[in-house]
Amino acid sequence: MAVPTEASVREAGPYRPPALTGLIDLLDRHARDRPRSRALVVTGNRVPLSYGALAALAADVAARLGRTGLRRGDVVGLVSANTAEFVVALLGAARAGLVVAPADPALTASQLTDRFEALGARAVLRGPAEAGAARDEIPAWPLRVDISHAGTATVTLDTGAPALRPVRGAAHELSDRDALVLCTAGTTGLAKMVPLTHANVAASVRDICATYALGPGDATVAVMPFFHGHGLFAALLASLASGGCVLLPERGRFTAHTFWDDVRAVSASWFTAVPTIHEILLDRSAAEYPGPRAAPLKFVRSCSAPLNTATQRALERTFGAPLLSAYGMTESTHQVTSEPLPEQGYLKQGSAGPSTGVRLRVVDPHGRTCPPGTRGEVWVQGPTVTRGYLGNPEGTAHSFTDGWFRTGDLGTLDEDGYLFLTGHIKNLINRGGEKISSEHVEDILAGCPGVAEAAVFPVPDAHYGQRVGAAVVVRAGENLGSEQILRYCRNRLSAVEVPDRLDVVAALPHTAKGGLDRQALAGRYAR
Known part of the structure; x- marks a missing residue:
């Protein structure tokens, strides 16, 4: 895939995000100017609703x-x-x-x-x-x-x-x-209950539309649930605000075996999902993916959990479209950063892209801004950031400082403002004073050929305090054991990062939005 040149980025035409004030007037312009255009495609019969x-x-x-x-x-x-x-x-x-x-x-x-x-x-x-x-x-x-x-x-x-x-x-x-x-x-x-104003919603939707240049010619299939920000803002509201079309799968739930039929039925130009679903589609692609001519995707988006770089490149090769990693959270009305479209900016391997409408800081434990390339906690401020938590003054005081939201995520910003995430403060494993990122070890494990999914967690230890534990799901048909996976890790991780215990398991627990359920993970394996 060609990386855009500076000249090609400058030549891209200007994009005007939709004008709206919130949920109230989200449909107004298109209902007035394009009342017969498809807004939704619904039910198992794929009936259009204008x-x-x-x-x-x-x-x-x-x-x-x-x-x-x-x-x-x-x-x-x-x-x-x-x-x-x-x-x-x-x-x-x-x-x-x-x-x-x-x-x-x-x-x-x-x-x-x-x-x-x-x-x-x-x-x-x-x-x-x-x-x-x-x-x-x-x-x-x-x-x-x-x-x-x-x-x-x-x-x-x-x-x-x-x-x-x-x-x-x-x-x-x-x-x-x-x-x-x-x-x-x-x-x-x-x-935690997060209040979002109409102004928060409008700013978020405008930023998402502008990031991906969404317009009336675009369509998507709803993969993520609408009760979370990922599906609600990125798939549903941004599509409707931009005049696009959203296909709602039968019974309102993602199903891998009908997904590509839905993509073709609505001529989807893009979709967004968590890495777990991308992995499922990649695993089934040899038998089910209809090819780029039948599904001419402009881009694919991944958010809500880290996506392994090797998986990202494999998805791009398979689907023939750029896969753009984004970063967001409920407190910021979903999206904070995203890799840009190839014609709009530069792609940097392993990054979550630059800001898409907020201000970012990376700070040290004393609240001081870190220089470029230095790891610290990611702080966010801007028109999409909530004012605090409802009924939880302690949580608000802990997570919000002078209008900045303290995400609890660790990362670095480079000289161009691209964010590179390295983990979450709560997920650090303290092995005898060495602070190990669970997400970094998971990324290496997931890159091992034959590994479908990996989870890393602390295991209590009398001597070190904590040791590194891992649970790995192997792809169907692969004959891969724990020692082979550990051998792969030893060539790519420092000695203290290599899991002290690794179990090959049938499946990992997930939350409703598709991320690892770390609480369930600890209860099941970290003993």
Whole structure:
């Protein structure tokens, strides 16, 4: 793949990101100027839903919610898979001036109840539930969207029962300037609750659109769940704001065996996913990838977890498109940095790219800015950064300093402002005073031929305090043992970084958004 020259970068034409103020007017321009253009493609039959029809459904829901007694700035929960119901509920509630709190539909009824009570949600909107789903057990207002093959659509919202909840929890800290509340991690009400204003949303969406030059000619397939920032901002909202199209897979969930059919059905020009899903698609590519002519991707994006460099290059060779690594977090309304499109900037191997709209610092333990190339903690400031955590003054005081968010991630900035991540402070292993990055060792392990996925964790040790443990998943059909993998590591890691214990396992635990579940990992293997 050719690296762009300075002249080619300068010749690229200017790009104008969409003008919007938040979720409320996200659809307005396209519903007015291009009402018949596809906004969504939904259901197993891949039925298109136009911008005009989507805007009408959102307006209908807003009007119905306005008659329930809900007031501007009230919080409503949203429990739904990646379906038309999620999109219509989100945009309709936003038009009604409500603050939306999406939640993972896989949570249990008690977990959902705890989360919404901690937030102080006055009502919960629920999309169609699968048989036996726990979300059926919580009081909620069912919402359903019916779309004909001709693309006409109607919405049903049953607000008759239950009655509105009394306001409790952290809702008093919100106003109608807020658009969303997302949770950073965890599966209970103790998870950190992040308020995001309409201004945060607008800045994030504009930055993502500008980074990838998204426009009406682009389309994508929704891979990541919308209750997390990755799927919500990068795939859904940026596409709709730019006038593109989003295909929502059948039942609203990513399925590898139908993914490329979905890509072809919508003529997708790009998609975004976590490394785990990229690995799955790469492993199945020999049998399932239809080739660049059938799937002419402009680029592929990876975010939410580190992507092994060897895997990135293998994906680029297979898919015939640049794979761009991005870095973001809930507290920054998702994206902070990204590798640029080849025609817009330079690609630097191993980097997460330059800032895409925020200010970055790398600081030492005393809060002093590190010189280029020196490792420290990554701090972020800018229009996408939240004001703090809801109902958690201690967490806010710890993580926010003079408007800067202290990410807890370790990295370096080079002279050009490109960020190179090296791990997370909480994931450092202290082996007799030597601080070892779990992510760095994982990156080396994942580069071993035959290794599909790797996880590194501290193992308690009476002498060193901690030793390096690893669990590795081997690709199907590979005859690879722990000693072969360790031999590979010894040639690429320092002696203290080489795992003291390495287990070959069938699978690793993951969070709902596809990253390693390090808490589950420690409980299962770090003994």
